[in-house]
Amino acid sequence: MLKLRYFAWVRERIGKPEEEIEPPAGIATVSDLMIWLSQRGEEYAHAFENPTVIRAAIDRAHVRADAAILGAREIAFFPPMTGG
Amino acid sequence: MQMAATVRLQCEPFDAGSEAAKLRRGRGDIGAVVTFTGICRQDEAGAPLAAMTLEHYPGMAEAEIVRHVEAAERRWPLLGVAVVHRYGRLEPGEEIVLVVTAAAHRQDAFAAAEFLMDYLKTRAPFWKQVELAGSGRPRGKIWVDAKQSDDALADRWTPRRAAE
Numbered sequence: 001m002l003k004l005r006y007f008a009w010v011r012e013r014i015g016k017p018e019e020e021i022e023p024p025a026g027i028a029t030v031s032d033l034m035i036w037l038s039q040r041g042e043e044y045a046h047a048f049e050n051p052t053v054i055r056a057a058i059d060r061a062h063v064r065a066d067a068a069i070l071g072a073r074e075i076a077f078f079p080p081m082t083g084g
Numbered sequence: 085m086q087m088a089a090t091v092r093l094q095c096e097p098f099d100a101g102s103e104a105a106k107l108r109r110g111r112g113d114i115g116a117v118v119t120f121t122g123i124c125r126q127d128e129a130g131a132p133l134a135a136m137t138l139e140h141y142p143g144m145a146e147a148e149i150v151r152h153v154e155a156a157e158r159r160w161p162l163l164g165v166a167v168v169h170r171y172g173r174l175e176p177g178e179e180i181v182l183v184v185t186a187a188a189h190r191q192d193a194f195a196a197a198e199f200l201m202d203y204l205k206t207r208a209p210f211w212k213q214v215e216l217a218g219s220g221r222p223r224g225k226i227w228v229d230a231k232q233s234d235d236a237l238a239d240r241w242t243p244r245r246a247a248e
Contacts, residue, residue: 005141007139007141007209007211008139008211008213008227009227057141057144057209060141060143060144060147060148061144061147062148062207076141076144076209078141078209078211079211079227079230080206080229080230081205081206081207081208081209081210081211081230082205082210082211082212082227082228082229082230083138083140083145083169083181083204083205083206083208083209083210083211083212084122084169084180084181084201084204084205084208084210084234
């Protein structure tokens with residue numbers, strides 16, 4: 001099982017802060033995962049409507065959309081950060 | 085020479101003066117301390133602000149700040165660093181973030197403080213949502229957009245880092 005976490009407006013659009021999923025075979029990268037998620041319902045389609053702005057982290061480290069998800073325990077999706 | 089580093093996330097306010105004093109207590113080698121405090125302004129893009137809420141990614145936020153403190157340590161001969169970042173609901177005038185850097189000389193302390201702030205803005209997993217004043221409607225809550233100017237400020241440190 002893979003834990004997904006969502007933050008800020010990604011969380012609001014999807015309507016939950018986290019969930020556990022079992023991605024189907026063939027989902028190899030963060031980008032594949034975003035495409036697969038966006039087909040799960042309107043709320044997901046809305047959250048991932050512009051995937052190039054969405055940032056991701058695998059096991060709490062920043063990754064690019066082409067990063068492999070093999071072995072990941074926790075993947076987070078969020079908008080560009082606005083800390084400081 | 086040992087570097088003392090403190091990284092803390094908290095809801096509560098912090099005291100910049102006491103954090104800076106803690107950093108140099110009992111040390112004769114520190115000749116410069118830079119203390120930067122980021123404060124919640126009373127407006128966002130011209131609109132009056134009632135409050136700001138900072139969401140963060142627990143676990144990752146702290147790890148990401150520690151990574152950047154370590155990067156600063158490798159680049160400048162620092163003698164101490166403290167970073168305190170608040171989360172939760174803050175009102176205008178409240179402190180958001182504190183960066184304290186200590187070094188023998190001021191150039192290193194200034195540069196490291198700026199480096200850390202530039203990275204906190206763009207790489208630390210925090211998100212600001214503002215509540216506009218005089219608006220009880222749901223639309224009164226707005227996620228702050230990341231600024232390209234902040235990305236540019238963070239990017240200016242990269243070429244030198246790549247050359248190391």
